[in-house]
Amino acid sequence: MRCYYEEIRASTVISTYSSFLTPNSATFTRPSVVTGRYYYAVVQVSISTPGVYQFSSFSSIDTYGYFYNDTFKSIDPSSHLIAENDDDASDDKQFLISIDLQSNRRYTLVTTTHGTSVTGSIKIIAVGPAAVDMVLISAKSAVYSGSIISNILTFTRPESTSGKYYYATTPVKVATSGLYEFGSWSELDTYGCLYNGRFIPLTPSLNLIAQDNDGLDDDQFLISVHLQSNRTYTLVITTHRELTTGSFSIIAVGPDTIQFTSVATTIGTMNTFIQK
Incomplete structure (x- = not known):
């Protein structure tokens, strides 16, 4: 599987995080989707250095990513949503989100799938001017x-x-x-x-x-x-x-x-x- 990166300079820092979608994962209906339940994982994101960061997925399943300013509410998934992507990362149906982030603020990355009720592992790759702290937030x-x-x-x-x-x-x-x-x-x-x-x-x-x-x-x-x-x-x-x-x-x-x-x-x- 080919993972997508834009040009990476010597000063760029790469951070990774792995999450898993299982039948026990929480479900929601994706923004702009009328029906359907999708498993999802919630990752809290924080940085120490402001700048443009890229978040891409690396998985055998067709992924979809959502990025939120502050918290994510699965009951109201359009609230605080600032970026989303489906297949920009590669030819293998992986998401890529490029976004300008500020330090000392809380962001949330939600990883889910293009299709309903799909399970599997997803690796998140974050690229930017400094390390990205990613912490899984459990939910049921x-x-x-x-x-x-x-x-x-x-x-x-x-x-x-x-x-x-x-x-x-x-x-x-x-x-x-x-x-x-x-x-x-x-x-x-x-x-x-x-x-x-x-x-x-x-x-x-x-x-x-x-x-x-x-x-x-x-x-x-x-x-x-x-x-x-x-x-x-x-x-x-x-x-x-x-x-x-x-x-x-x-x-x-x-x-x-x-x-x-x-x-x-x-x-x-x-x-x-x-x-x-």
């Missing part, structure tokens, strides 16, 4: 699907003084304390609330630790929150408009396993989850 994801249907179960949202909203709930547990994100995926205009412990519909502000309406595009919510292991949280999925029904999916991402549990808050609805 889970997807929970369910429905909100018309029944007697309604509540008034915490920020509202009136109105009745159908809802669905699911207990949430995490294996490791850390920052977790919960994003909705639905044709509904969704609204999410996360509770520390029980959710009590008659007092919807009690135990509430986070809520969101349109943190994601297309009227979807995004909740980013620090959770503790060995605790049970409750995620409430509802809608922006009153008495609205429909199906939804929740995509959760964090440093370790995320466990959802089905709860019969909606008659005739079966909620399922798929964990990566």
Whole structure:
């Protein structure tokens, strides 16, 4: 396999890093792609000397690279995106990203694949005026699907003084304390609330630790929150408009396993989850 480099001068420093995509890797939907789940690895990038750096892949699989200013949010993969590439590195379908970086700033490189559900090893080669520090950031994801249907179960949202909203709930547990994100995926205009412990519909502000309406595009919510292991949280999925029904999916991402549990808050609805 031929790996691509532009002209390398004597003062250029080459740094390398290897990552692996496996069936246990987290998945996301690539920016500008409507559907499909892609395994990915997240590498935090930092440099000591500003300048133009090149990041290319070396692998037997067809790779795709994304470069972010600051952090990467798999639920909102277009946020903070500053560069991407598919096949510029070589004739072997490898990515090449050339970008001007500043020192004392945090960047994120996401390595994934052109096709869905592809696994394999990927070597990252960084070329620039100084060494590049690359650290793998582990992540796991889970997807929970369910429905909100018309029944007697309604509540008034915490920020509202009136109105009745159908809802669905699911207990949430995490294996490791850390920052977790919960994003909705639905044709509904969704609204999410996360509770520390029980959710009590008659007092919807009690135990509430986070809520969101349109943190994601297309009227979807995004909740980013620090959770503790060995605790049970409750995620409430509802809608922006009153008495609205429909199906939804929740995509959760964090440093370790995320466990959802089905709860019969909606008659005739079966909620399922798929964990990566």
